[in-house]
Amino acid sequence: QKEVEQNSGPLSVPEGAIASLNCTYSDRVSQSFFWYRQYSGKSPELIMSIYSNGDKEDGRFTAQLNKASQYVSLLIRDSQPSDSATYLCAVLEGSARQLTFGSGTQLTVLP
Amino acid sequence: DAGVIQSPRHEVTEMGQEVTLRCKPISGHNSLFWYRQTMMRGLELLIYFNNNVPIDDSGMPEDRFSAKMPNASFSTLKIQPSEPRDSAVYFCASSPGQSNEKLFFGSGTQLSVL
Numbered sequence: 001q002k003e004v005e006q007n008s009g010p011l012s013v014p015e016g017a018i019a020s021l022n023c024t025y026s027d028r029v030s031q032s033f034f035w036y037r038q039y040s041g042k043s044p045e046l047i048m049s050i051y052s053n054g055d056k057e058d059g060r061f062t063a064q065l066n067k068a069s070q071y072v073s074l075l076i077r078d079s080q081p082s083d084s085a086t087y088l089c090a091v092l093e094g095s096a097r098q099l100t101f102g103s104g105t106q107l108t109v110l111p
Numbered sequence: 112d113a114g115v116i117q118s119p120r121h122e123v124t125e126m127g128q129e130v131t132l133r134c135k136p137i138s139g140h141n142s143l144f145w146y147r148q149t150m151m152r153g154l155e156l157l158i159y160f161n162n163n164v165p166i167d168d169s170g171m172p173e174d175r176f177s178a179k180m181p182n183a184s185f186s187t188l189k190i191q192p193s194e195p196r197d198s199a200v201y202f203c204a205s206s207p208g209q210s211n212e213k214l215f216f217g218s219g220t221q222l223s224v225l
Binding site: 034043088098099104 | 144153154156159167211212213214215216217
């Protein structure tokens with residue numbers, strides 16, 4: 001059973017719109033949450049981390065965490081074609097010392 | 112720093128052959144991870160080392176897979192014998208400190224077993 005779930009997409013949004021990516025996780029004691037971006041044919045790179053309930057903003061990116069609902073999301077404002085990539089949600093589970101990744105959501109931003 | 116360095120970038124081999132993938136982590140990073148990525152299963156952790164010691168190898172699919180980290184600057188992942196279902200992209204990643212939260216990935220090795 002997959003412990004970190006994401007909608008695989010593909011998700012398409014027009015340039016300038018807000019892209020919303022969602023992730024749910026099963027381990028209630030998870031404390032650390034991450035978003036990685038992976039361009040086609042490239043390796044994943046960390047773009048956001050969040051540890052507390054609420055919102056965390058970094059430029060055009062906002063991560064949102066709701067531990068009660070076991071839900072984490074990533075919002076990309078003013079989406080650009082260069083944001084087109086697969087976005088991987090990752091969770092550091094309470095008892096484990098390694099990340100568990102979701103299967104990723106493929107985002108396409110249409111010019 | 113050059114980042115995590117993996118070799119080879121591409122490997123094409125025939126079923127039954129031995130395959131060795133190599134990784135040089137970022138200098139000073141304490142943890143090293145081997146991941147496999149496929150369309151069907153996504154990014155799966157195979158094994159990780161902390162201070163050169165294997166900590167969790169529960170993701171290694173079979174005895175055909177083995178990994179070593181003889182020193183802080185080098186690790187290998189070996190598949191012997193290889194099978195077509197092993198075809199995937201294999202990533203090595205390293206992480207500073209003890210938290211294992213922020214991973215820095217290498218460029219990956221695209222393995223094709225015919």
